[in-house]
Amino acid sequence: QVQLVESGGGLVQAGGSLRLSCAVSGTTFRLANLGWYRQAPGKQREMVATITPTFFTNYADSVKGRFTISRVSALNTVYLQMNSLKPEDTAVYYCNLDDARDYWGQGTQVTVSS
Numbered sequence: 001q002v003q004l005v006e007s008g009g010g011l012v013q014a015g016g017s018l019r020l021s022c023a024v025s026g027t028t029f030r031l032a033n034l035g036w037y038r039q040a041p042g043k044q045r046e047m048v049a050t051i052t053p054t055f056f057t058n059y060a061d062s063v064k065g066r067f068t069i070s071r072v073s074a075l076n077t078v079y080l081q082m083n084s085l086k087p088e089d090t091a092v093y094y095c096n097l098d099d100a101r102d103y104w105g106q107g108t109q110v111t112v113s114s
Contacts, residue, residue: 001026002024002025002026002027002097002103003024003025003026004022004023004024004095004096004097004103004104004105004106005022005023005105005106006020006021006022006093006094006095006105006106006107006108007020007021007022007023007108008020008021008108009093009108009109009110010109010110010111011111011112011113012085012110012111012112012113013112013113014085014086014087014112014113014114015084015085016085016112017081017082017083017084017085018082018085018110019079019080019081019082020036020079020080020082020093020095020108020110021077021078021079022034022036022077022078022079022095022105023075023076023077024076024077024078024095024097025076027097027099027103028099029071029073029076030053030073031053031099032053032097032098032099033050033051033052033053033097033098033099034050034051034069034071034078034095034096034097034098035047035048035049035050035051035069035095035096035098036048036049036050036069036078036080036093036094036095036096037093037094037096038089038091038092038093038094038110039091039092039094039107040088040090040091040092043091045094046060047060048060048063048067048069048080048093049063049067049068049069049080050069050096051069051070051071051078055071057069062088063082063089066082066083066084066085067080067081067082067083068080068081068083069081078095080093082110085110085112086112087112087113087114088112089110089112090110090111090112091109091110092107092108092109092110093107093108093109093110094107
């Protein structure tokens with residue numbers, strides 16, 4: 001059974017930083033595409049960042065230069081380092097794993113105050 005457990009969300013002031021973590025179990029972590037998505041109130045879920053098994057990364061234009069996605073196979077964990085946070089980054093952030101099927105975590109709330 002594949003499980004994704006996110007942590008690290010919270011309340012931060014604009015300009016601050018947070019690091020999200022997603023611990024993965026139940027699948028071959030090193031072979032999976034991984035990603036972070038977010039959903040703000042009243043909006044559709046959107047891609048924030050993705051990382052392939054070969055460490056190729058892709059970012060939404062709105063977070064380029066501020067967010068960094070990384071993965072550590074020894075820990076079966078994917079991270080999202082978020083710097084220079086803005087109020088518009090406020091959303092529930094979800095971890096995603098794609099190994100030919102899609103799996104999602106439960107989400108973690110990130111709130112950025114102005």
